Amino acid sequence: MGLGAVTLLIVAVAVIGWLAFLLRNTRVRHRADVPPPNLTPYLTDDDLEVKRLDRVLLSALIAVAVIAIVMPIYYLNEGTRQAAATEHYADVAVERGHEWFIEYQCGNCHGADGGGGGAVFVEARSGLSTTWAAPSIDDVLYRYTVDEARYWIVYGRAGTPMPAWGAEGGGPLNTQQIDELLAYLDSIQIPQSEVLAAVDKRVEIELTRLEGADTAVAAAVTGQEAAIAALEAVPGQYEAIRDLPRRLESLLSDPATCTERSAALFSTSCDGTATDVDRDGLSDAAEINLPALVGQIVASAPVSDARNAIEKLEFDPSLAFTTSSGATPIPDLDSAQLLLTDLATIERDLRLTAGNLDLLLAAAQDGLTAVVAARDARRYAVDIPALAAETFGGDEAQAERAVGLYNAYCARCHTAGYSAGIAFTQEAGSGAMGPSLREGRSVVQFPNIDDHYDFVVGGSTNGVQYGVNGVGRGWMPGFGAMLTEADIMLIVQYERTLP
Numbered sequence: 001m002g003l004g005a006v007t008l009l010i011v012a013v014a015v016i017g018w019l020a021f022l023l024r025n026t027r028v029r030h031r032a033d034v035p036p037p038n039l040t041p042y043l044t045d046d047d048l049e050v051k052r053l054d055r056v057l058l059s060a061l062i063a064v065a066v067i068a069i070v071m072p073i074y075y076l077n078e079g080t081r082q083a084a085a086t087e088h089y090a091d092v093a094v095e096r097g098h099e100w101f102i103e104y105q106c107g108n109c110h111g112a113d114g115g116g117g118g119a120v121f122v123e124a125r126s127g128l129s130t131t132w133a134a135p136s137i138d139d140v141l142y143r144y145t146v147d148e149a150r151y152w153i154v155y156g157r158a159g160t161p162m163p164a165w166g167a168e169g170g171g172p173l174n175t176q177q178i179d180e181l182l183a184y185l186d187s188i189q190i191p192q193s194e195v196l197a198a199v200d201k202r203v204e205i206e207l208t209r210l211e212g213a214d215t216a217v218a219a220a221v222t223g224q225e226a227a228i229a230a231l232e233a234v235p236g237q238y239e240a241i242r243d244l245p246r247r248l249e250s251l252l253s254d255p256a257t258c259t260e261r262s263a264a265l266f267s268t269s270c271d272g273t274a275t276d277v278d279r280d281g282l283s284d285a286a287e288i289n290l291p292a293l294v295g296q297i298v299a300s301a302p303v304s305d306a307r308n309a310i311e312k313l314e315f316d317p318s319l320a321f322t323t324s325s326g327a328t329p330i331p332d333l334d335s336a337q338l339l340l341t342d343l344a345t346i347e348r349d350l351r352l353t354a355g356n357l358d359l360l361l362a363a364a365q366d367g368l369t370a371v372v373a374a375r376d377a378r379r380y381a382v383d384i385p386a387l388a389a390e391t392f393g394g395d396e397a398q399a400e401r402a403v404g405l406y407n408a409y410c411a412r413c414h415t416a417g418y419s420a421g422i423a424f425t426q427e428a429g430s431g432a433m434g435p436s437l438r439e440g441r442s443v444v445q446f447p448n449i450d451d452h453y454d455f456v457v458g459g460s461t462n463g464v465q466y467g468v469n470g471v472g473r474g475w476m477p478g479f480g481a482m483l484t485e486a487d488i489m490l491i492v493q494y495e496r497t498l499p
């Protein structure tokens with residue numbers, strides 16, 4: 001309760017007490033049958049100056065003292081009340097922003113703490129499904145203003161997994177919710193010292209990625225070949241599996257091998273007399289036959305969760321539980337139910353794949369062509385010694401750092417396919433959401449290297465000219481608060497000599 005409310009309460013209690021006192025006094029006087037006051041000799045000083053007067057004066061004194069103390073405190077507090085209310089409002093905005101962050105699953109892609117992550121995405125050039133890197137956003141306000149960050153949240157980033165969240169962009173959130181999200185983002189920004197401390201680590205990750213690139217792309221080729229082989233095996237697998245659901249049904253519901261409970265799995269009744277020694281709802285005859293059926297599924301179906309689950313099922317006419325899975329024993333009837341659903345899943349997946357095999361194979365072949373081309377072209381590769389010789393006076397360590405820095409901070413917008421992974425990465429500076437920087441483009445834009453440097457430090461501003469004929473949209477982040485001057489200069493030198 002605020003100080004104002006407390007004061008008000010005290011005053012109210014005092015007033016009510018006083019009124020009650022008056023009321024009681026008049027009542028008492030009325031009841032007594034006395035002559036009117038003007039005919040009665042009044043009280044003498046001695047009668048009046050008694051304890052009672054002292055008490056009345058004392059309570060008045062106390063009341064004055066309370067007001068004298070409370071009023072200044074109230075006065076002093078009043079000055080900060082507005083600020084406190086604003087702060088409270090800001091805290092609430094952060095809290096609610098956190099709720100939106102969770103409800104709309106920003107963390108699924110950007111990491112639960114906003115530290116960066118990835119999202120499954122179909123890469124447009126190859127048609128292959130890949131993991132698209134999502135940037136860290138616990139440092140986004142070091143490179144973008146709040147309004148620039150707001151733009152991306154409202155409109156998303158077309159051609160990437162980042163969806164539009166604001167109503168203007170066709171998303172689900174209103175302006176207030178976006179404000180709250182931004183308040184939350186502001187609250188999770190890491191200290192600048194951590195932003196700077198992360199640089200070396202990020203450079204190292206990029207250089208390791210380059211070193212392992214040939215191996216990774218070769219693995220992508222092998223993986224795609226395996227995917228094609230798996231598709232080609234599907235018709236045979238489907239042939240081997242397609243009759244099994246019917247066979248399972250007849251084992252559990254035909255008169256020779258059913259019980260009431262097993263037939264009930266198929267919503268029919270059982271009019272047979274098969275024995276069920278372990279009284280688990282599956283007849284002995286069914287349980288003798290089930291292991292062979294399970295074996296056939298495991299042998300024929302491609303690896304999947306459903307197949308793995310079926311592999312664990314063991315049926316034995318003298319055991320009422322399937323125990324081989326180790327952990328909790330499952331009643332046999334439940335195992336039969338599980339077998340039924342998982343087999344249906346396997347059969348359905350194989351049937352759908354077999355039915356669309358030509359389309360799927362053609363797409364997989366295109367994907368293979370794309371990764372084989374990536375392996376042969378090695379567009380991701382950078383010739384460090386050559387770069388060092390041309391740009392850094394033969395200093396390979398500087399050349400390497402320049403490449404690591406560019407890949408860590410610029411490539412996701414200026415090198416096509418970079419975020420989709422190494423197999424999809426085109427030549428450095430080939431241009432993506434940001435313009436191409438190859439073939440001296442940045443020298444054309446910034447004849448003077450200092451202007452180039454300044455632009456990278458500050459980024460672009462919507463509607464403001466940059467370089468000779470660039471018009472900013474506020475999309476190019478500023479890196480002055482994230483990278484040292486020396487590091488930015490390395491990147492700028494690298495960009496100016498991109499082939």
Ligand code: HEC
Nearest residue numbers: 104105106109119133134135149152157160161162165419
């Ligand atoms: C499905 C994955 C996904 C979800 C969900 C998602 N994002 Fe993104 N977001 C991305 C990707 C990917 C990018 C970078 C796109 C690119 O490669 O240019 C991005 C970019 C951004 C950017 C621009 C950062 C920069 O430096 O380029 C901001 C800000 C952002 N997201 C905030 C959010 C917020 C807030 C939410 C939740 C409301 C959210 N994102 C949900 C995938 C996602």
Ligand code: HEC
Nearest residue numbers: 409410413433434435442445456460470472473474475476
């Ligand atoms: C989030 C995406 C993004 C990132 C990351 C990014 N840029 Fe840009 N960059 C852009 C966009 C977009 C433009 C065009 C200006 C605009 O639209 O506001 C641009 C423009 C440029 C230009 C001018 C090119 C021209 O010819 O007009 C240079 C130079 C540049 N960026 C360098 C860099 C460097 C260096 C880095 C890394 C330190 C970097 N960029 C990181 C998006 C990005």
